[in-house]
Amino acid sequence: MRILLVCLGNICRSPTAEAALREAAEEAGLELEVDSAGTGDWHIGSPPDHRMTAAAERVGLTLDGAARQVTPADFERFDLLLVMDRTNLADVCALAPDEASKAKVRLFRSFDPDADGEEVPDPYYGGADGFTHVVEIARAGARGVVAHLQSMHDRDPSR
Ligand code: 4NP
Numbered sequence: 001m002r003i004l005l006v007c008l009g010n011i012c013r014s015p016t017a018e019a020a021l022r023e024a025a026e027e028a029g030l031e032l033e034v035d036s037a038g039t040g041d042w043h044i045g046s047p048p049d050h051r052m053t054a055a056a057e058r059v060g061l062t063l064d065g066a067a068r069q070v071t072p073a074d075f076e077r078f079d080l081l082l083v084m085d086r087t088n089l090a091d092v093c094a095l096a097p098d099e100a101s102k103a104k105v106r107l108f109r110s111f112d113p114d115a116d117g118e119e120v121p122d123p124y125y126g127g128a129d130g131f132t133h134v135v136e137i138a139r140a141g142a143r144g145v146v147a148h149l150q151s152m153h154d155r156d157p158s159r
Contacts, residue, residue, distance in 0.1 A: 001149060002033040004078040005108065006088050010038030010067035013084045013120045015048040016134055017108055019061050020142035028146045035078075037070040039091040044069055052123070055131035061139075075101035082108040082145065085119040109137065111144035 003021065007013035014036035025032040047053075048063040056063050072095050074081065081104050083089045089105060096102040109115040120137050123130030 001031075001080070002035075002078045003145070004070070004074055004081045005034070005036040005084075006039065006070050006081055006092055007036075007084040007120070008038055008040050008088065008122065009043045009049075009124065010036055010040075010069070011043045011046055011049045012052045012123055012131070013134055013138070014038065015063045015065060015067075016052060016056055016061070016138040017082070017084070017120070017141060018065070019056065019063050020135075020138040021145060023061065024139070024142040024146045028150065030146055030149060032146075032149070036065065037068050037074065039070055039088055041069050043067040049124070051128065051131050052134065055128070055135050058132075059135055059139075061135060070095065072097055075104060079104065081105045084108055085122065108141050108145070111148045112137075112141045113144065114140065115144075 005014040005017040018034050018036040022034050044067055046067045053063045070092060075096055081092055083092055083105060092105050093102050107118055108120060109118055120134060123134050
């Protein structure tokens, strides 16, 4: 399975979800290829935001990579494109080449049965708490995604 995490800038939420998903897959012994991208182009080539990196590091999660923009080719490369909010959902769906591609786009938190909201709030213009909150949401969301993939595999081992 190949999964792309998508937010607006690819410097806060999606790199965090990417690291959390990699961690959760490793813990579960699940082989996953994970990457992240942004719908916007402002931060292309930049490392994750230092406030986000610090919040993640405080709980042992290391963020890396450089921001890139999501492209139509990502629908061929990835099995699932998991987005952080409804604006990302609309923007990514608008890039989808066909209906089957659109069906690969889902809200990241929709796999977390205990989620208290459907979106990962954008922390960029807020205070430190927002970044800490994103890390917690990312970790819970990632566990939900892994549980979903495992249950799919249990029902159909060819997947
Ligand atoms: P992200 O956060 O989408 O979680 O990476 C943002 C990063 C940058 C901006 C907005 C949100 N920005 O407006 O530049």
